[in-house]
Amino acid sequence: MPVQYEGIREEHSAVRRHVGMFDVSHMGEVEVEGPDALAFLQRVLSNDVARIVPGGAQYSCLCNEDGGVLDDLFVYRLGGDNYLIVTNASNHQSDLEWLGRRSREFGVIVRDVADRFAMLAVQGPHARQVLGPALGIELPPRFHVARAQVGGRPALACGTGYTGEDGVELLIDPEVAPRVWAQLLDAGVVPCGLGARDTLRLEVCYPLHGNELTPERNPIEAGLGWCCKEETRFIGSEAIARARAEGPAEALAAFKIEGQGIPRQGNPVLRGDEQVGVVTSGTFSPSLEVGAGMAYVKPELAEVGTEIEIDVRGKRRPARIASRPLYAKRS
Amino acid sequence: MADATYPDDLRYHEEHDWARIEGDQATLGITWYAQDSLGEVVFYDPPEVGATIQKDSSYAEVESVKAVSDVIAPMSGEVVEVNDALEDSPEKVNEDPYGEGWLVKVRLTSPEEAETLLGAAEYRKMLDR
Numbered sequence: 001m002p003v004q005y006e007g008i009r010e011e012h013s014a015v016r017r018h019v020g021m022f023d024v025s026h027m028g029e030v031e032v033e034g035p036d037a038l039a040f041l042q043r044v045l046s047n048d049v050a051r052i053v054p055g056g057a058q059y060s061c062l063c064n065e066d067g068g069v070l071d072d073l074f075v076y077r078l079g080g081d082n083y084l085i086v087t088n089a090s091n092h093q094s095d096l097e098w099l100g101r102r103s104r105e106f107g108v109i110v111r112d113v114a115d116r117f118a119m120l121a122v123q124g125p126h127a128r129q130v131l132g133p134a135l136g137i138e139l140p141p142r143f144h145v146a147r148a149q150v151g152g153r154p155a156l157a158c159g160t161g162y163t164g165e166d167g168v169e170l171l172i173d174p175e176v177a178p179r180v181w182a183q184l185l186d187a188g189v190v191p192c193g194l195g196a197r198d199t200l201r202l203e204v205c206y207p208l209h210g211n212e213l214t215p216e217r218n219p220i221e222a223g224l225g226w227c228c229k230e231e232t233r234f235i236g237s238e239a240i241a242r243a244r245a246e247g248p249a250e251a252l253a254a255f256k257i258e259g260q261g262i263p264r265q266g267n268p269v270l271r272g273d274e275q276v277g278v279v280t281s282g283t284f285s286p287s288l289e290v291g292a293g294m295a296y297v298k299p300e301l302a303e304v305g306t307e308i309e310i311d312v313r314g315k316r317r318p319a320r321i322a323s324r325p326l327y328a329k330r331s
Numbered sequence: 332m333a334d335a336t337y338p339d340d341l342r343y344h345e346e347h348d349w350a351r352i353e354g355d356q357a358t359l360g361i362t363w364y365a366q367d368s369l370g371e372v373v374f375y376d377p378p379e380v381g382a383t384i385q386k387d388s389s390y391a392e393v394e395s396v397k398a399v400s401d402v403i404a405p406m407s408g409e410v411v412e413v414n415d416a417l418e419d420s421p422e423k424v425n426e427d428p429y430g431e432g433w434l435v436k437v438r439l440t441s442p443e444e445a446e447t448l449l450g451a452a453e454y455r456k457m458l459d460r
Contacts, residue, residue, distance in 0.1 A: 003370075003397055004370060004397070007370060007371050008370060008371065008395075008396040008397060009371050009373075009396060012396075195370075195396060195397045199396060260374065260376070260418070261374070261376075262373070262374055262394050262399065264399070283396060284373040284374065284394070284395075284396045286396065291374075313392075313399070315376075
């Protein structure tokens with residue numbers, strides 16, 4: 001996946017206004033199957049997996065014993081005891097090892113199926129009306145998954161995405177992927193690269209593993225308490241329950257630069273002469289046309305409206321904590 | 332965005348900067364290649380008028396959505412004017428890198444540095460390598 005095809009701003013705006021597609025085949029897939037599939041996933045994932053109906057989808061964190069985030073991922077329930085997990089590429093191998101080791105006491109098979117799938121994320125307000133007719137498939141509702149035939153091969157259509165827009169993520173046979181890509185191009189879908197993927201997700205404050213999420217940070221700090229159901233007693237739930245009760249040491253906040261300057265990952269967050277946090281992701285927001293980002297700051301500073309400064313390569317840029325998401329879709 | 336161009340009347344620095352020398356002054360900017368590699372410029376952080384800039388050292392920053400880049404001075408001098416229009420329209424660096432997308436004007440302190448710079452043909456040859 002290139003950083004850009006024609007230009008990040010153009011691609012970004014295609015997804016916000018029309019429809020774009022991302023080749024996210026680098027994402028990993030793990031199949032979990034067997035009579036104990038639910039019990040196993042309930043043990044390793046932070047959300048309440050029992051709530052996923054057949055054909056449903058759910059966002060979750062994979063945590064270590066300390067509540068640190070090993071990965072964040074979507075789980076799709078393909079059938080009764082059959083689940084598919086989509087992992088972040090850089091965590092795929094370590095996730096597999098983690099899941100494999102913890103699956104031994106369960107009647108379950110954990111299978112690496114990353115080679116079976118190419119993944120195309122088709123995103124934007126017109127994604128559904130373009131995609132359905134172009135491929136002749138039925139599309140699932142948001143946060144659901146449907147089996148389909150794409151290019152004459154079995155495929156999965158998932159009502160999920162990473163852009164803040166409606167859209168579908170297609171898991172298809174790698175052999176037919178180039179043809180499907182070409183078909184969608186013909187249908188007017190704009191090819192988009194990693195650059196737009198990052199600006200789109202950042203504007204809606206979706207965390208990125210490696211930036212906002214790390215094994216040293218728990219989901220409470222990251223504002224992901226909503227996808228942690230401690231009563232399911234998943235690995236890490238005790239530490240997370242403690243963090244929730246005591247309040248986190250730092251909290252993830254969104255901010256906008258007031259005036260000039262573009263924040264980048266690693267920039268110190270200042271208040272007076274004190275460093276009060278660090279930028280985890282920063283960019284020029286194409287929708288807001290201003291520098292914006294996310295940062296971990298002391299919880300008392302995470303209030304919307306708090307004035308901060310971002311040290312952008314030695315220049316202090318005034319900024320203000322903003323409400324999440326930074327960009328809200330016009331409805 | 333227009334096709335690659337490297338006007339003959341400019342002198343070029345290996346770090347993809349150009350100088351238009353007029354008497355003891357020069358206008359500086361980045362080349363077509365530089366703006367193309369960087370992508371859409373969304374922010375220009377200029378030096379201050381009166382600042383001294385050194386050949387081969389960074390004197391400004393241009394930033395695209397994806398990355399920030401130092402701008403290297405092709406010649407030494409004192410900044411006499413900066414392109415203020417880029418504050419509102421930084422995309423001019425992409426649209427017209429040798430015209431409206433100029434970055435600074437300097438009074439040259441070592442005009443002989445021009446001899447170390449490349450002509451358009453030489454710069455093109457360097458890009459092809």
